Amino acid sequence: MHDFHWDYEVFLFLATLLTLGAWLLAKFKKHRSKQANKATWLSRTAAVGSFFPILFLVLSVRSFAFEPFRIPSSSMMPTLLTGDFIYVDKTAYGLKMPVFHNTLIETGHPQRGDVFVFRSVEDPAVDVIKRVIGVPGDHIRYDERSKQVWLNGAPLALQGDGFYQGFLDEIPGTGLRQNQATTGAASHVVLLSDVVRRSYPHTDLVVPEGHYFGMGDNRDFSVDSRVFGLIPEQNIVGKAQFVWMHWRPDDFWQGLKRIGHRL
Template sequence: MAGYFSTFLVILTLGSGLIWLVDHFMFAPKRKERIALAQVSSGVELDQEAIEKIAPLPAITESAISIFPMIAAITIFRSFIFEPFQIPSGSMMPTLLVGDFILVQKFTYGIKDPVWRTQLVEMDEPKRGDITVFKYPLDTNVDFIKRVVGLPGDTVVYRNKQLYIKPSCEVDEKQTAGLKCGEFNKVGLSIVNEDEFSMQGMPLPRLTESLSGIEHDILINPMALETKGRYFQQPGTKVDEWRVPADSYFLMGDNRDNSADGRFWGFVPKENLVGKAVFIWMSFEFDNTPDDFLPGWIPTGVRFNRLGSIQ
């Protein structure tokens, strides 16, 4: 849907801009000539009403001239600088909640054209711990948001609720901060609390995970079985092990037992990256139940304490 909207914005911008240009260079001079001749013939200065009758501005041209600056600004801002997204599910809890509205920095991983998504300018590479919006590899019309766990060349293992990373020794040392290259590193976990979140009455422990020096919180469900039978199986690896190909990334949700992430569909190619989630600009609560008078999509409150930078 976001891809269709981007294409619509570009078409609207180009269309209104083209109408404005054609009018500016072809029809506007002719209107000025008619007005000037009428003014000379009448011998008095014409008022606006008379001018509009002598040289009327077509409605489509007037509309294009009015909306072009605004639409062009929105297209540039949304395509190359920041794009708003809404969090639709709990797969990134506790970091991002349903009802959070976030800004995604589009230029972090490079500047791309908004229609064909061709890389125009190279920028930074994704880092472990980045929360990234990307085009879902199985359906690029859908946007997903997850956390970068594995970089190109890494081997990632997720076993018994524990993450292990074996970074390649051929990458920049900055990308392996806190990890020993060529061997599996057990990613550090520490308990925060056990009763803040729950699912179907089951408490979900909240843990702090230290990923290459980047600390963030995750949720696990101790009673949930690992559905390894549904895992993406990469040739030559164990069922819960993945080797990240070149120019690809392995991403996981922070709500580890309620996230359809790279464990189930594989890797995200670099060209699928949309940008880095950097800011929560609004956060609504949706507490209406089927028995309530108001529908569930109407907010019941605002979580002002959640507004700010995303960790």
Template sequence: MNWDLATLLVLLVGVSTLIWLYDKLFLERKRLAAQANASKNAAGLDPSETVRVPLMVDLARSFLPVFLIVLLLRSFLVEPFRIPSGSMMPTLLIGDFILVNKFSYGFRLPVLNTKVIEMGKPQRGDVVVFRYPEDTAVPFIKRVVAIPGDHIVYHNANKTIYINGEPMPQEYIGTYQGVGSGSNMTGAEQRLEKLSDVQHEILVLPGRLSPGPYQEMIVPPDEYFVLGDNRDNSRDSRFWGTVHDEHLIGKAFFIWMNWDSANGGISWPRLGMRIE
């Protein structure tokens, strides 16, 4: 179990529900009886003093719907994340705030992360958020380049992916000009890569090797080989292996804000961009 925001929300919903039920089953009955007695009291006592709702009960009743709505939205519909590194440049920049579709690959129970309804499987080219296999408390974001059963080879020499013996086409676009926190990638080659039907941009440094123990493999069942779009500045499946289906969080689809203090704050052109 990961002690994260989802766990906290489940606990808050549970505690608030228990307080509300206890009040409904026991305390409310006593308040109604006290109100009835007060209304008959010849001494003229103020009935409002005898029916006051305890502060803890009042808070639980007020916040329970809020906690429940946030939990449902975050667990089953969308979840926000912030991009902290440049491993997905130029698709995602440092400081991008993104939304992740939580039901693209099935509905999972919060905290337990057990899939209860199958909705689909990741495809080549999908940008996915997942729990880092070596520390599942940490969310990672990469692009799926190979799916179960694929034979994948990554050639360092030409920075090309080969899937089932076929090279994934790349087209040179130009020299990349980085901004803000990503300015260190200025001068990298910017290429357009095609994975099945998905075209997306990548960055490569032709003179740099990206060694790792997993440059070639057949992807096991229910697992996915993922790479960063910033190919020579990403620790991904080449280093720590594949991502199991049970670690998937969802599919990234939308940039709702970018804040990079090294680039002057908000980058207005990136607001509302779709993630391809």
């Protein structure tokens, strides 16, 4: 049983139910509204009910199809930058019930290398984005000294590719080195810092059924499964597909180049 949290989706769901009730009430009571005061009350009820089709459409699309998200931090650099707006496919991992998030129809499961959005393990009202490193049955080990990830007894290959020269406004002067990595079927870049070293509580575990292990591509500046542990499948929102907009007031043209960037 998961804790219930008030968020935008809950209010949208309740508003849809409220307007549905008003719409149905107006339909069934219409033929009985002979008196003036009843007619006035009915017209107000009908006005509330008129919002039902719009809210139902928004709730359906947001819950079952796709949802836009804005990247608020640098934990997925350089794959995703602060200011990216991403398209998240909510059909990739199954159709889920709004608010309660129980899977109605299974359409797939997260694969190693996927970039996915999930509700935070620490605060389910907050959405988080990371890369899938471990799936059910995997043995994950993270060596804090070498900053190496081991998957089922084998190291995930990292090939050094010099210093990162991109956006560093949020984490200045950290000497980030970029490394070419392959996780599952995904080839991507991982950033590691020469000066930052951290200890984590979850560095050696086997992923049980219905859970996943996620990490940020900006490894030393990411709060992920090494910190908060495994991600329950019920928390998963969907698979991030591409950047549909980017907004950085300090670099408009760079933002235009980000549009359409696939993940």
